[in-house]
Amino acid sequence: MDNSSSSSYTPPRVWSGIKDNGGRFASINRPTAGPTHDKELPVGRHPLQLYSLGTPNGVKVTVMLEELLAAGHTGAEYDAWLIRIQDGDQFGSGFVSVNPNSKIPALVDRSGPTPVRVFESGAILMYLAEKFGAFLPLDGPKRAECLSWLFWQMGSAPFLGGGFGHFYAYAPTKIEYAIDRYAMEVKRQLDVLDRRLAESPYLAGDEYTVADMAV
Ligand SMILES: N[C@@H](CCC(=O)N[C@@H](CS)C(=O)NCC(=O)O)C(=O)O
Known part of the structure; x- marks a missing residue:
């Protein structure tokens, strides 16, 4: 089925910026990087x-x-x-x-x-x-497993927060396609996690590591 044919929105050939859409992130969203104002960060007494x-x-x-x-x-x-x-x-x-x-x-x-x-x-x-020297194994294979799960989390989390969470909870319009797509992907990722934790006490093996903290 061609879902695009049921949409009332036609994307412009050249995107030129969003109007205020009233979304919860309206004050945060902008298409450029860099500072908007001068403000030094506080520094305390600890390392x-x-x-x-x-x-x-x-x-x-x-x-x-x-x-x-x-x-x-x-x-x-x-x-x-x-x-x-x-x-x-x-x-x-x-x-x-x-x-x-x-x-x-x-x-x-x-x-x-x-x-x-x-x-x-x-x-x-x-x-x-x-x-x-803590929470990250030094041993090659264990370290590889730990980093794999750590980076899995980094790559997966945007689907959960920026994808599912955004379209389900924050987007000013509810788009069934976007919610279904991200809900499916988040469910699949949770199944990855369930299966791993059924075979191993911690993500990287028998030790608690930064991968578990990230997840
Ligand atoms: N990949 C980044 C994601 C960090 C991130 O998305 N932080 C959010 C809060 S959870 C944020 O600062 N958002 C502010 C913004 O988007 O302007 C990380 O893992 O540190």
């Missing part, structure tokens, strides 16, 4: 500075930091700064210099002579795991 928010992507890093602290890694002490994405904090100049992609979470490691910025939750989890 690690976390700029984040309690969203599923944000909490991955907080879970990792808390697990490191619970395991006795005192170097993982951090200051957590709230980035209010609905208010556009992610487009401030200070935040953009830490994450040019304007998304939380972002981390600055100030424990060495030069601050190190890290963005993308998966990259932050790996960076911390390598820095502290």
